[in-house]
Amino acid sequence: MPLMRSWVESANAPDTDFPLNNLPCGVFSLGDGEMRCGVAIGEMILDVTGLEEAGLIAPDPEAAVFDVAHWNDFMELGPEAWAAFRARLTELLAEGAAERGRVEPHLVAMAEARLHMPFSVSEFTDFYAGKHHAMNVGTMFRGPENALPPNWLSIPIGYNGRASSVVVSGTDFRRPWGQLKSPEHELPAFLPSRRFDFELEIGAIVGQPSQGMVSVAEADRMIFGYVLLNDWSARDIQAWEYQPLGPFQAKATATTISPWIVMAAALEPFRVSTPPRERPLLPYLQEPGPMLYDIHLEVDLTPEGGEPTTITRTNYREMYYSSAQQLAHHTSSGCPMNVGDLLGSGTISGPTKESRGSLLELSWGGKEPITLKGGGKRSFIEDNDTITMRGWAQGDGYRIGFGECTGKVLPALPEDELPFNRR
Incomplete structure (x- = not known):
C-alpha cells in the first residue's frame, strides 16, 4: 500500500510516524484544559472529541463515546465501528477532502499538547x-x-x-x-x-x-x-x-x-x-x-x-x-x-x-x-x-x-x- 496523501502537509513527510495511513489514538490536553481524545496526523492532533461534538463523526449514533478521557468506550463498539471510524477520518483528512473547512479548526499542534494515558487499563x-x-x-x-x-x-x-x-x-x-x-x-x-x-x-x-x-x-x-x-x-x-x-x-x-x-x-x-x-x-x-x-x-x-x-x-x-x-x-x-x-x-x-x-x-x-x-x-x-x-x-x-x-x-x-x- 502506498502513502495516502493528506491535506495536513506534515502527514506526507516520509519520516513522520503519523501519516494518514496510521491514525493512532491518544488522549491530550492543552494548558490547563480538559483531557480530550485525539488522533495523531503528522505534526498535529485531530481533536476527535471536538469532531463528535460538532457532528462530524458519530461512532455510536445513540450516545457520545468521546466525552471521556479514554478510548475504552469507543473500543467497546467493536471491529465494525473501528473500521467505519478509520474510513470516516480518512475521508475527512484525505487530500482534496470536501469538508476540510469544517475539520481544520479541530487541529491542534502536537508540540503544544500534553499527552496522557490513552486508555484505562483493566488488567x-x-x-x-x-x-x-x-x-x-x-x-x-x-x-x-x-x-x-x-x-x-x-x-x-x-x-x-x-x-x-x-x-x-x-x-x-x-x-x-x-x-x-x-x-x-x-x-x-x-x-x-x-x-x-x-x-x-x-x-x-x-x-x-x-x-x-x-x-x-x-x-x-x-x-x-x-x-x-x-x-x-x-x-x-x-x-x-x-x-x-x-x-x-x-x-x-x-x-x-x-x-x-x-x-x-x-x-x-x-x-x-x-x-x-x-x-x-x-x-x-x-x-x-x-x-x-x-x-x-x-x-x-x-x-x-x-x-x-x-x-x-x-x-x-x-x-x-x-x-x-x-x-x-x-x-x-x-x-x-x-x-x-x-x-x-x-x-x-x-x-x-x-x-x-x-x-x-x-x-x-x-x-x-x-x-x-x-x-x-x-x-x-x-x-x-x-x-x-x-x-x-x-x-x-x-x-x-x-x-x-x-x-x-x-x-x-x-x-x-x-x-x-x-x-
Whole structure:
C-alpha cells in the first residue's frame, strides 16, 4: 500500500510516524484544559472529541463515546465501528477532502499538547514469549542445555502484573527499594535495586470482552491496537523473590507505554508469520495465518547531561508467540477478558548481541558492560538515566510509527524518608 496523501502537509513527510495511513489514538490536553481524545496526523492532533461534538463523526449514533478521557468506550463498539471510524477520518483528512473547512479548526499542534494515558487499563498480563531472550537469560542462569523451561516451546508463559503500575511515556519514577540477596550480605537486605533494567516489548490492547475460550482467529479480531511497552525490572529483587511463584515486586515499580495506540488495521499490511516450530503446537494455539508484524524497534539510553546512545535494534517479528496466541491461551481456562486489558509481549530480542532487548542480556549479567557515547559504560540503569524506545513499520514511502516511549529513573527515596524510619 502506498502513502495516502493528506491535506495536513506534515502527514506526507516520509519520516513522520503519523501519516494518514496510521491514525493512532491518544488522549491530550492543552494548558490547563480538559483531557480530550485525539488522533495523531503528522505534526498535529485531530481533536476527535471536538469532531463528535460538532457532528462530524458519530461512532455510536445513540450516545457520545468521546466525552471521556479514554478510548475504552469507543473500543467497546467493536471491529465494525473501528473500521467505519478509520474510513470516516480518512475521508475527512484525505487530500482534496470536501469538508476540510469544517475539520481544520479541530487541529491542534502536537508540540503544544500534553499527552496522557490513552486508555484505562483493566488488567495487565506480561508474557515471556521471545525465544532469543528466553535462551539468553536461561543460558546465563542454567546453562545452554537447560536454558528453556520444559514447557516453553508448548505454551506462552506469563504472569499477572499490576494495572496500577502502567504509566504513560514521559513519567519519571524513583528507583525501587526491595528485599534482595547480594554477595556481601549473608542474609537478605532491604536496599535500593542495584540491577535495574528495561525490557523492550509491544503491548496489545484488548478491545472486546470475552466469556469462555476463544480461538486464535477470534483473539486476533479482539485486539484493538498496539503500544510500545517498557517492562521495567529490578533484576536483583527478582532473583531473590521469583521462586516458586515468579516475578512480584521486581516488576511492580512501573510499566511505561507509548501515548499513541496504533490500531491493528494500520498494521495489517505488515503481517508476518511466527517462526518455525521445534514441536507442533496444540490445536487451540495454532494460527490460521500470519499473526506477527514487521515492526522495527530501537532503544536509546541517555545519561543525565549526556547524549543518547542507541543500544538496541531489533524487530517484533522475532517473537515466538503472537499476541493473538497469548490472548487465546489466556482464555483457555475460561478466564474472562475485559475491554482495556493490556498484554505485554515479553522481551523482544534478536539473534545478535546488538539486538538484545534488555541490559541484562546486553551486558551479559553485568559481566560485559556496554559503552556509551562520551565513554561512559553501563551494566544496568544508573540514577537519572533516560530510556527511550521507538518503533515503526516501514511502508512504501511512509512509516507507521508509535511515537516515543520514554522514562527516566530517579534516585531511590532516601533511607531516612522510608516509612519505618520516619519519626
